[in-house]
Amino acid sequence: MAYSDKVIDHYSNPRNVGTLDKSKKNVGTGLVGAPECGDVMRLQIEVDESTNTITDAKFKTFGCGSAIASSSLATEWLKGKTIDEALSIDNMEIVEELALPPVKIHCSVLAEDAIKSAISDYRVKNGLPALEEAKSHH
Amino acid sequence: MLKLPIYLDNNATTPLDPRVLEAMMPYLTEVFGNAASRNHPFGWAAEEAVDYAREQIAQLINCDPKEIIFTSGATESDNLGIKGVFEMYSQKGNHIITATTEHKAVLDTCKHIEKLGGRVTYLPVDGEGLINLADLEAAMTPETILVTIMYGNNETGVLQPVREIAAIAHKYGALFMTDGTQAVGKIPVDVIADGIDLMAFTAHKMYGPKGIGALYVRRKSPRVKVTAQMDGGGHERGMRSGTLNVPGIVGLGKACELCRLEMAADTARLSVMRDRLEAALLELEESYVNGSREHRLPHVANISFKYVEGEGLMMGVKDLAVSSGSACTSASLEPSYVLKALGLSDDLAHSSLRFGLSRFTTDEQIDYAINHVKEAVTKLREMSPLWEMFKEGIDLNSIEWAEH
Numbered sequence: 001m002a003y004s005d006k007v008i009d010h011y012s013n014p015r016n017v018g019t020l021d022k023s024k025k026n027v028g029t030g031l032v033g034a035p036e037c038g039d040v041m042r043l044q045i046e047v048d049e050s051t052n053t054i055t056d057a058k059f060k061t062f063g064c065g066s067a068i069a070s071s072s073l074a075t076e077w078l079k080g081k082t083i084d085e086a087l088s089i090d091n092m093e094i095v096e097e098l099a100l101p102p103v104k105i106h107c108s109v110l111a112e113d114a115i116k117s118a119i120s121d122y123r124v125k126n127g128l129p130a131l132e133e134a135k136s137h138h
Numbered sequence: 139m140l141k142l143p144i145y146l147d148n149n150a151t152t153p154l155d156p157r158v159l160e161a162m163m164p165y166l167t168e169v170f171g172n173a174a175s176r177n178h179p180f181g182w183a184a185e186e187a188v189d190y191a192r193e194q195i196a197q198l199i200n201c202d203p204k205e206i207i208f209t210s211g212a213t214e215s216d217n218l219g220i221k222g223v224f225e226m227y228s229q230k231g232n233h234i235i236t237a238t239t240e241h242k243a244v245l246d247t248c249k250h251i252e253k254l255g256g257r258v259t260y261l262p263v264d265g266e267g268l269i270n271l272a273d274l275e276a277a278m279t280p281e282t283i284l285v286t287i288m289y290g291n292n293e294t295g296v297l298q299p300v301r302e303i304a305a306i307a308h309k310y311g312a313l314f315m316t317d318g319t320q321a322v323g324k325i326p327v328d329v330i331a332d333g334i335d336l337m338a339f340t341a342h343k344m345y346g347p348k349g350i351g352a353l354y355v356r357r358k359s360p361r362v363k364v365t366a367q368m369d370g371g372g373h374e375r376g377m378r379s380g381t382l383n384v385p386g387i388v389g390l391g392k393a394c395e396l397c398r399l400e401m402a403a404d405t406a407r408l409s410v411m412r413d414r415l416e417a418a419l420l421e422l423e424e425s426y427v428n429g430s431r432e433h434r435l436p437h438v439a440n441i442s443f444k445y446v447e448g449e450g451l452m453m454g455v456k457d458l459a460v461s462s463g464s465a466c467t468s469a470s471l472e473p474s475y476v477l478k479a480l481g482l483s484d485d486l487a488h489s490s491l492r493f494g495l496s497r498f499t500t501d502e503q504i505d506y507a508i509n510h511v512k513e514a515v516t517k518l519r520e521m522s523p524l525w526e527m528f529k530e531g532i533d534l535n536s537i538e539w540a541e542h
Contacts, residue, residue, distance in 0.1 A: 003453070011453060017521050034539035035485045035524060038447050042523035060523040064449035068521065113540075 003065055004099035010069035015076050018058040020044040028122025030114040039063035039107065041071045043114035045078055045086070047122055054078045054086060059114075066104040070094050070111035078115065083122075087131075089115055142457045144503045148343075149292050149320060149438060149494035150461060154389075155345035161392040162347065165385035173382045174373060184384045191391025198394040199318075199337070200328040201354055207374045208387055211351035212319040215338030216243040216286075218353050218378060219315050222364025223284045223336070224251050227313075231281030235312075237261045237269050237298075238479040240288055243338075244317055248286075257281070265481050266430035267296035274303060278310040285314050289321035289337075293463070293476040293492055294429030295438025297321070304333030313362060319343055323397035324435055325405065329354055335362050341386065345497060346393030350386030353378075400497070408495045409436035411504050415493060416441065418508040422515055424528070428463075428477055428490060437495040440477075445525040446518045448488035454514030455491070458507055463490035 003011070022029045026047045033039040040063065046056040057075035061068045073094055078086050094100070094108035120131040145153070165187060173188045175181025192203035209215045220234065236248055238260050248258045259277045261269045269287060278285075285307035290297050300316055307314040315336035321327055322337070323344030329337060340351035355377065356362045363377075370379030397404075416439045419425055424444035440463070443451065448462045463474035463482075473487035482490075491511070495504075519525040527534060 011450075014521060019526065031523065031537075032540055035534060036483075036539075038449070038485075038488055040523055040539075060521055060526060062445065062450075062522040062524045063447050065453040067447075068450060 006073075006098050007065055007069040007100070010072040010098070011065040014059075014068060014072040016056075016058050016072065016079075017060060019060065020046055020056065020058050025125055026122070028118040028120070028125065030117025030119075030121060032113045032117055033063070033067075033110050035062065039067045039110055041067065041110050041114040043071060043074060043111075043118045045118045045122060047083065049126070052083050054081050054083070063107065063110075064104075066098070066100055066107040067110065069098050070100075070107045071114060073097060074111045074115055083119055086115060087119060140502055140506055143459050144457060144507060145459045146493045146495065146499065146503070146507060147459045147461055148496040148499075149295075149492065151342045151348065152345045152496050153498060154342075154347055155393065155396060155497070157396060158346055158389050158392045162385045162389040165388050169384075171384075173384055174371065184382075187384055187388050188382055191387045191394075194391035194395040194398075195352060198327075198398045199322060199339075199354060200330050202357060204375075205329075205354055205357050207353045207355055207377050208382055208390075209351045209353055209378055210349055210383075211342070212241075212317065212338045212340035213243040213351075215340070215351050215353035216241070216317055217247050218364055218367050219336040219338055219355075220244065220247045220251065220284065220286060221367055222377070223313060223315070223362075224254070224256055225365035226363050227283040230311075231279075231283045232256045233259070233279055233281040233283060235259045235261060235274065235277050235282060235285045235287075235307075237263060237287050239263050239267060239291055239293075239296075239476045240286070241292055241317055241319070244286060244288070261287075263479050266433070267291060267294050267428075267476075267480050268430060268433065269298060269303070271299065271302055271306060275306050278306065278312065280310075282307075282310055282312045285312050286316065286336075287314075288317040288319075289327065290318075290325070290435045290438075291429065291476065292320050293461075293474060294440045294480070295320070295435035296429040297325075297433045297435065299433075300332050300334065304335075308333060313360075320435060320438075323394065323401070324437060326401070329356070335360070336364070341390035341393050344393050344397050347386050347389040350383050350390050352390065404497050405436045408497075408499070411499060411501065412437055412439050412493070412495055415439060415495075415504050415508060419511055422512060425515075426486070428480060428482065439493045440490055441493075442477075442482065442486045442490040443515045444486060444489060445522050445528055446489045446515055447522075448490065450518055451489060451491065451514060454518055455511055457510050461492040461494075463487045463492070 057078040059071040091108035091112040171180030171184035173184040304314040322339040337354040342348040428440040477487040
């Protein structure tokens with residue numbers, strides 16, 4: 001399969017690979033996918049609670065090049081966004097930006113799930129209800 | 139200078155040896171006759187070339203030249219052997235025994251046989267990829283007409299105990315066929331000593347051209363016959379009609395001759411190279427060889443790298459032409475059925491690489507491959523949440539994964 005230049009760029013030079021301290025109250029962690037399906041994404045956000053703004057984002061992904069690129073791109077987009085802005089990120093924006101072929105759309109869906117799951121985790125940690133979407137997406 | 143990408147997918151196909159091409163050339167141009175033309179020198183020259191090739195092939199596998207039936211390749215040979223025996227011996231029985239790790243050319247042919255009313259037993263393999271001889275013996279019935287078990291596996295290189303298998307088949311009055319595609323030309327295959335009644339093989343896995351293969355069909359003790367699957371002019375003793383592919387046949391003959399003469403030297407060199415590649419890659423934590431390391435073709439290595447996803451790995455080793463145990467056909471990944479049959483979990487099957495070395499593989503290429511794979515696996519693991527969990531001692535099976 002031919003990969004787009006942007007997928008190759010993110011795969012070769014992934015942005016924001018790493019781990020945030022998940023014990024911190026202002027860090028939200030989303031772990032989505034399953035090893036048997038060939039994709040597992042872990043996406044983490046660190047939130048400035050006073051402004052509700054995402055100050056840092058990190059990912060680790062087990063998956064194909066498109067899955068790695070989708071999560072790498074997601075962390076780039078998340079930094080500096082408010083929680084509400086982050087919630088509005090749609091998987092099709094990732095598909096467009098990375099020029100993902102139809103068989104790889106599930107990678108972008110997984111990235112969107114990971115964002116929502118991380119935000120939901122942050123909300124629960126801070127006494128807010130979990131996101132419905134993050135709970136029932138699958 | 140090392141030329142990239144490096145070709146290490148020689149179980150898929152091998153490059154044509156220049157000496158084979160040279161032998162074929164005249165038969166693509168000036169010596170163009172039809173080997174079945176009996177009335178003029180053009181036909182005689184073609185027939186002579188075909189006869190010579192039959193001898194070259196016969197010498198490699200220790201058979202009589204008349205026992206070689208030319209086909210378009212191993213897939214056709216597998217089809218002709220299985221379907222041909224099923225039809226020819228229908229009076230005797232309708233039961234065929236094979237194994238779950240066979241090539242699709244055998245498995246899908248057996249599925250076809252089942253649709254025709256035949257009964258097929260698919261023997262499982264153990265963790266090493268070997269069938270159990272007691273299982274085989276237990277599966278034999280008076281209706282069993284054929285046991286067809288491959289010589290060497292295309293994905294793992296695992297060698298089945300063909301002599302013992304043949305002995306059991308014969309003990310119960312069944313024929314023994316083997317798909318010799320990966321083994322012929324690479325290791326000594328002797329149809330007499332091995333007790334083989336039918337054997338499929340092809341030129342393009344042993345430095346010959348694509349589109350030409352053969353089915354060995356024993357003529358003596360017992361005299362084996364297969365019902366033709368291609369009707370026409372009655373070529374190849376009536377078992378496979380169609381004008382002979384003379385340049386291809388000359389190529390197959392020459393390829394066999396070269397393999398016979400160079401096999402010992404090739405094996406000695408390639409097994410050292412393969413072992414070096416394997417030892418170096420096993421230095422990576424959580425990497426595993428798939429299949430028996432004892433009963434194996436000398437030029438094949440199949441290794442899984444845990445906590446790395448197969449397609450991502452393939453992208454990471456872009457300077458190598460290798461195969462992975464994962465076929466990403468659509469949104470869902472299909473792990474290799476061969477590796478699954480060995481008992482591998484889906485994730486280990488996905489994260490496997492198959493290396494197939496050839497006569498043309500160099501030490502320099504192996505050095506490059508070692509570093510390239512090590513770098514890719516290390517980089518992907520640094521990026522893998524599963525690797526991090528493993529390192530923290532978290533049991534991945536304890537996690538409730540959100541299946542999608």
